[in-house]
Amino acid sequence: MARHLITSAIPYINGIKHLGNLVGSQLPADLYARYLRARGHEVLFLCATDEHGTPAELAAAKAGKPVADYCAEMHDVQARIADGFALSFDHFGRSSSAQNRALTQAFAGRLADQGLIREVTEEQVYSVTDGRFLPDRYIEGTCPNCGFADARGDQCDNCTKQLDPTDLINPRSTISGATDLEVRTTKHLYLEQSKLKGQLADWIASKADWPVLTTSIAKKWLNDGDGLQDRGITRDLDWGIPVKRGTEDWPGMEGKVFYVWFDAPIEYIACAQEWVDAGKGSDWERWWRTDKGADDVRYTQFMGKDNVPFHTLSFPATIMGADDNWKLVDYIKSFNYLNYDGGQFSTSRGRGVFMDQALDILPADVWRWWLLSHAPESSDAEFTWEAFQQDVNKDLADVLGNFVSRITKFCRSKFGETVPEGGIAGDAEAALTAELDSRLAAYAQHMDAIEVRKAAAELRAIWVAGNEYLQSTAPWTTFKTDPEQAACQVRHGLNLIRLYAILSAPFIPDMARIMAEAMNVTDLDWPEDAAAALTALPAGHAFVVPENLFTKITDDQRADWSERFAGIREG
Numbered sequence: 270m271a272r273h274l275i276t277s278a279i280p281y282i283n284g285i286k287h288l289g290n291l292v293g294s295q296l297p298a299d300l301y302a303r304y305l306r307a308r309g310h311e312v313l314f315l316c317a318t319d320e321h322g323t324p325a326e327l328a329a330a331k332a333g334k335p336v337a338d339y340c341a342e343m344h345d346v347q348a349r350i351a352d353g354f355a356l357s358f359d360h361f362g363r364s365s366s367a368q369n370r371a372l373t374q375a376f377a378g379r380l381a382d383q384g385l386i387r388e389v390t391e392e393q394v395y396s397v398t399d400g401r402f403l404p405d406r407y408i409e410g411t412c413p414n415c416g417f418a419d420a421r422g423d424q425c426d427n428c429t430k431q432l433d434p435t436d437l438i439n440p441r442s443t444i445s446g447a448t449d450l451e452v453r454t455t456k457h458l459y460l461e462q463s464k465l466k467g468q469l470a471d472w473i474a475s476k477a478d479w480p481v482l483t484t485s486i487a488k489k490w491l492n493d494g495d496g497l498q499d500r501g502i503t504r505d506l507d508w509g510i511p512v513k514r515g516t517e518d519w520p521g522m523e524g525k526v527f528y529v530w531f532d533a534p535i536e537y538i539a540c541a542q543e544w545v546d547a548g549k550g551s552d553w554e555r556w557w558r559t560d561k562g563a564d565d566v567r568y569t570q571f572m573g574k575d576n577v578p579f580h581t582l583s584f585p586a587t588i589m590g591a592d593d594n595w596k597l598v599d600y601i602k603s604f605n606y607l608n609y610d611g612g613q614f615s616t617s618r619g620r621g622v623f624m625d626q627a628l629d630i631l632p633a634d635v636w637r638w639w640l641l642s643h644a645p646e647s648s649d650a651e652f653t654w655e656a657f658q659q660d661v662n663k664d665l666a667d668v669l670g671n672f673v674s675r676i677t678k679f680c681r682s683k684f685g686e687t688v689p690e691g692g693i694a695g696d697a698e699a700a701l702t703a704e705l706d707s708r709l710a711a712y713a714q715h716m717d718a719i720e721v722r723k724a725a726a727e728l729r730a731i732w733v734a735g736n737e738y739l740q741s742t743a744p745w746t747t748f749k750t751d752p753e754q755a756a757c758q759v760r761h762g763l764n765l766i767r768l769y770a771i772l773s774a775p776f777i778p779d780m781a782r783i784m785a786e787a788m789n790v791t792d793l794d795w796p797e798d799a800a801a802a803l804t805a806l807p808a809g810h811a812f813v814v815p816e817n818l819f820t821k822i823t824d825d826q827r828a829d830w831s832e833r834f835a836g837i838r839e840g
């Protein structure tokens with residue numbers, strides 16, 4: 270038994286995520302956590318909401334709510350949806366927690382003590398009316414390039430030109446509309462990541478087993494252009510973690526907060542403290558501190574490719590720079606993007622299926638199965654309603670659902686709702702056992718390697734093997750001439766349902782539970798070998814015919830959903 274720490278990239282607070290976000294981090298992380306638990310390992314699986322920064326302030330202002338209230342509400346919404354998808358976090362924390370505040374301040378103080386923080390004086394736009402410095406996105410004005418009246422301080426949405434706030438003609442505050450803006454100097458703290466470049470490069474070079482997607486992005490950011498740059502870790506904002514040097518005030522930094530990129534990943538650690546403080550566990554340090562036992566922990570992170578630079582460079586720079594026995598990640602599993610029906614998911618246009626909408630129309634397992642079996646691992650993947658309908662109808666209804674329904678109903682009609690006695694296993698059963706032994710090994714190998722699509726393909730093949738066994742032995746035909754032999758075939762079929770309940774649970778936990786409950790089994794230990802698994806339910810064991818696992822998606826439903834989620838055209 271090993272100890273596994275698993276984190277999913279923490280979703281930003283301002284709104285409900287789409288299915289592409291889900292399959293890029295939380296869902297495969299849950300698959301892996303469920304699998305490792307089923308194999309008997311000790312697992313701590315953490316996720317949280319990322320709550321600081323300008324977008325949260327803007328979203329709260331738009332909703333007409335204080336930002337702290339807005340974040341608390343949206344955290345609850347995201348937690349509820351995560352439950353809906355059966356994401357088995359040990360704790361779903363918040364980057365705005367008291368634990369993260371103290372830990373972030375402690376990290377900053379420690380980095381300063383290590384000589385890795387310097388102060389930089391910058392010029393920034395200040396709004397006299399608002400009494401605050403304005404981040405780029407809080408400033409709008411006329412684009413000097415195309416004359417568009419509502420260009421943002423960082424970019425013109427009309428002509429896409431990258432801008433500085435000082436480029437804008439007639440700039441105004443988006444908070445108040447005030448035009449009495451002026452450029453003032455302000456001081457910020459920078460993390461001197463450049464001093465850690467060699468250490469980071471050696472570390473990444475040592476990770477030969479990481480996915481190429483992960484290491485290629487890390488090396489690009491490390492070496493391209495001007496290479497790894499020092500980064501500001503503070504902002505002139507109200508909403509965030511107040512800048513302190515440990516528990517002490519930081520002279521010159523009054524009224525400033527830490528930049529969200531700095532405090533968000535520290536929440537991975539603080540979340541373990543929240544887990545303990547919520548009474549769900551004890552001793553978080555044995556997961557996170559190498560001087561307190563975390564050297565024995567294997568730490569795996571899951572994320573979309575856009576998050577790779579922060580997790581391969583910025584957060585490791587924080588950990589390495591602190592040089593204080595914090596655990597570094599052991600393996601980073603990154604994902605490409607899932608596209609939607611020939612384009613991208615779009616929050617602003619309502620294009621694509623968002624997590625709450627998905628649960629409104631179909632059970633979570635249907636989404637889990639399709640998304641995981643099409644996880645964008647080696648390249649971007651594409652969701653289309655045609656493929657979705659065809660794949661889930663085939664895999665979950667024609668293959669798995671049909672198998673379960675057919676064998677349990679046949680048994681009930683001929684032998685009653687108990688596992689029948691009699692018959693002797695022969696060549697067909699030996700062939701089934703041999704095939705399952707080889708597939709069980711392959712399935713475990715793919716799951717251990719977090720090869721999500723390959724694991725899904727292997728699981729599907731295991732379902733198909735059961736169907737082929739039933740097809741070739743045809744107990745409904747055997748029964749007419751040799752009821753004893755038919756009983757043996759049915760017994761194998763019923764034991765396959767128990768095996769499917771165990772093997773399928775990481776992918777489709779609800780359907781797996783229905784299968785396990787119908788088979789009346791509590792022993793769900795991972796199978797050591799197929800022969801034992803196929804005789805686990807003895808003759809005389811009672812079961813019930815389960816409810817239908819999955820009702821097929823109709824053409825009408827597909828057409829309706831395709832239209833409903835196509836998005837609203839702008840303009």
Ligand SMILES: [Zn+2]
Pocket residue numbers: 412413414415416417420425426427428429430
């Ligand atoms: Zn423009």
